[in-house]
Amino acid sequence: MTDIPSTQGSAEETLGVVHENLEGWIPSTATESEVREALEKAFDYRGDVILTLKGGRTIEGYIYDRKMSARLSDCLVRVMPKDQPGRLSVPYSEIAALAFTGRDTAAGKSFAAWVKKYNEKKAAGEKNIGIDSDPID
Numbered sequence: 001m002t003d004i005p006s007t008q009g010s011a012e013e014t015l016g017v018v019h020e021n022l023e024g025w026i027p028s029t030a031t032e033s034e035v036r037e038a039l040e041k042a043f044d045y046r047g048d049v050i051l052t053l054k055g056g057r058t059i060e061g062y063i064y065d066r067k068m069s070a071r072l073s074d075c076l077v078r079v080m081p082k083d084q085p086g087r088l089s090v091p092y093s094e095i096a097a098l099a100f101t102g103r104d105t106a107a108g109k110s111f112a113a114w115v116k117k118y119n120e121k122k123a124a125g126e127k128n129i130g131i132d133s134d135p136i137d
Helices: 032-044 111-123
Strands: 049-053 058-067 076-081 088-091 095-100
Touching: 032 058, 032 076, 032 095, 058 088
Parallel strands: none
Antiparallel strands: 049 058, 049 095, 058 076, 076 088
8 A cells, every 4th residue: 555644743653652644635445455454544533435336326424333354255344424314334355445535533542641631620720621522524
């Protein structure tokens, strides 16, 4: 696979976590290994993707689960489509292309950033700091 997007340098790297900025990326899916690698990255991505199936149909949505197997025909991703209720199971072998289209809601968010923010609030004397996460726009 070529042209993998750059990673975001941050405190995450210190913790051993590197977050790739995949937003807008269209990986190659020419080989079985490229399909597997791209879909593994799509599973970790916290934004919508567009799957183009071999028959030409497209599915835009969030990949929330996957089933791995030694045979590509037995692998599948589970998708929550953006424009329809329910969930779909899509075999890897039916996927012709993949595009990372939605904003990655996890980009720039890390436990280290949360701890830093917590410590800053605590040092400023705030009493009700809480453990709530930031809203997702």
